Amino acid sequence: MSLQLWETLKESITAYTGISPATFFTVVAVGLALYYIFSSLFGSSDNAHFQQTFEENMRPLRPPVQIGEISEEELKQYDGSDSEKPLLMAIKGQIYDVSQSRFKDLKSSQL
Structure with a gap:
């Protein structure tokens, strides 16, 4: 059953994209890697760290x-x-x- 599903998936990728399944999955992997790299550089986690540091250094009123x-x-x-x-x-x-x-x-x- 899973082998039949895999063959159907490969045929669908080739039919819809016009590229081989290996190329398709390589493009998807590179896209995900770039997403995680850019989200770590420009993501909100830096802002959360800055906010926490700012609140720790702020003196009580x-x-x-x-x-x-x-x-x-x-x-x-x-x-x-x-x-x-x-x-x-x-x-x-x-x-x-x-x-x-x-x-x-x-x-x-x-x-």
């Missing part, structure tokens, strides 16, 4: 800082250039701690 009234010069010290200080923003006289947004934006831009 600090709790929000409560700041009363500060001058414009004092506010300039919290511009995000020092990663140990919170990132503060003033809008219409209100001061906001936007440190957590800095990490969310960095994470989404790295993906």
Whole structure:
């Protein structure tokens, strides 16, 4: 039974493709090899590794800082250039701690 199936398969390959079964299977094997090579080079596994490494290196978020009234010069010290200080923003006289947004934006831009 399996021998008859194999003979039918060989005849079908020759009839539909016009090439010998040995050539057909060689082309299929080379195609699969190229697929696996390119998928390993450009596949999502690198992205998953990068994501895991990024999350391991990311420090935990600090709790929000409560700041009363500060001058414009004092506010300039919290511009995000020092990663140990919170990132503060003033809008219409209100001061906001936007440190957590800095990490969310960095994470989404790295993906």
